[in-house]
Amino acid sequence: ALASMLALAACGGGGEQTSGEADGQATDGGVVKADIGVVSYxxxxxxxxxxAITSGLELALEEINAKGEVEINLIIEDSAGKQDQALTAAQKLMNSENVTALIGPTLSTEMNVVGPEADLNGVPTIGTSTTAEGIPQIGEYIFRNSLPEALAIPASIDKAIEKYDAKKVAILYGNDDVFTKSGFDTMKAAAEEKGLEILTIETFQKGQSDYNAQLTKIKGLNPDLILASALYNEGAVIMDQARKMGIDVPFVGGNGFNSPEVIEIAGDAADGLIVATPWYAEKDDPKVQEFVSKFEEKYGKKPDQFAAQAYDALYIYAEALKNAGSNDRDAFRDALAEVKITGILGDFAFDAEGDVIMTPTVLVIEDGAFKVFE
Ligand code: LEU
Structure with missing residues (x-):
């Protein structure tokens, strides 16, 4: 009985898998197979x-698996944008599903709890939208391919200064979220460095619906620009209420504002929003245009930055799997650190910390659409 139990365990037929070895056969006729867990908002x-993120991943998945060099199975879990739910989802994927690696979670707030746990378990993880300071620095298993706020916000502020000769700014930010706080720190530092006068710093919380107090104060101070660090839901409501109060100065937003949802929710009130992006759908690049048309065909709408970054992230994972030649977590992690691809975001490679350096393009919303801010 003991001998047959051992035999069963040896061929993976029973018992718990406790090592970094992912389940199932690693290769099948040279094709590396892997389960990848996704934690998404x-x-x-x-x-x-x-x-947007899961749509980008699923489109890439179809293309990658059709090529037949690797075979990826995505297991997607909802985090609802919450730290505890993100952690529970990640633990399930790492422990019960025994995935080779993780993609996500969506928010830096969530990554701040999932990242350390994944790193401790030796599970390679890539953030495709996590832009706060310090994410890849969580540990050697944690990577990102999303344009950090530290590169995006100064580019937007520079453009706004150049275009509007801005000298005085008001800052408004969510003080209960890792990303909106980090975006604020970057905005404040950039404003100070560029010699802008900061008239006031106002805060809000997730889910807030009335910004009258903050906006009345800002209006009275008459800024040239408003720097706002928010996710789209709060950000769009802020812009809507500001315009209704007669505040018509431009807004500079962080990555949370780079979503078509801002226009969807705020309508005309979103005009005058400036954001920096690593990617935009109008880019004159055949790879980008092919992606945009495939995406539109599959989903009936244009991809946004979040879909694009997720799409490239799965190609980065596919390349790492191929190069690792195995779905072993450590082999995958080491191959991942060395990946070089040319994706729809351009030439891609991680720096020594698993972070990314990209040159942003600054966009502005005009007449209800994002346009390159020339
Ligand atoms: N960039 C945000 C963050 O780091 C998330 C994004 C989906 C707006 O939390």
Whole structure:
């Protein structure tokens, strides 16, 4: 009986898998197979972020598996934008599903709890939208391919200064979220460095619906620009209420504002929003245009930045799997650190910390659409 139990365990037929070895056969005729766990913000007030991300992943998945060099199975879990739910989802994927690696979670707030746990378990993880300071620095298993706020915000502020000769700014930010706080720190530092006068710093919390107090104060101080660090739901409501109060100065937003949802929710009030992006759908590049038309065909709408970054992330994972030649977590992690691809975001490679350096393009919303801010 003991001998047959051992035999069963040896061929993976029973018992718990406790090592970094992912389940199932690693290769099948040279094709590396892997389960990849995805933790995404798919329900609640920021669900459009997760929808964009999973749409980008699923399109890439079809293409990658059709090529037949690797075979990826995505296991997708909803985090609802919440730390505890993100952690529970990640633990299930790492422990019960025994995935080779993780993609996500969506928010830096969530990554701040999932990242350390994944790193401790030796599970390679890539953030495709996590832009706060310090994410890849969580540990050697944690990577990102999303344009950090530290590169995006100064580019937007520079453009706004150049265009509007801005000298005085008001800052408004969510003080209960890792990303909106980090975006604020970057905005404040950039404003100070560029010699802008900061007239006031106002705060809000997730889910807030009335910004009258903050906006009345800002209006009275008459800034040239408003720097706002928010996710789309709060950000769009802020712009709507500001315009209704007669505040018509431009807004500079962080990555949370780079979603078509802002226009969807705020309508005309979104005009005058400036954001920096690593990617935009109008880019004159055949790879980008092919992606945009395939995406539109599959989903009936244009991809946004979050879909694009997720799409490239799965190609980065596919390349790492191929190069690792195995779905072993450590082999995958080491191959991942060395990946070089040319994706729809351009030439891609991680730096020594698993972070990314990209040159942003600054966009502005005019007449209800994002346009390159020339
Ligand atoms: N960039 C945000 C963050 O780091 C998430 C994104 C979906 C707006 O939390």
């Amino acid at each position: 798919l329900s609640g007030s920021g669900a459009a972020y997760g929808e």
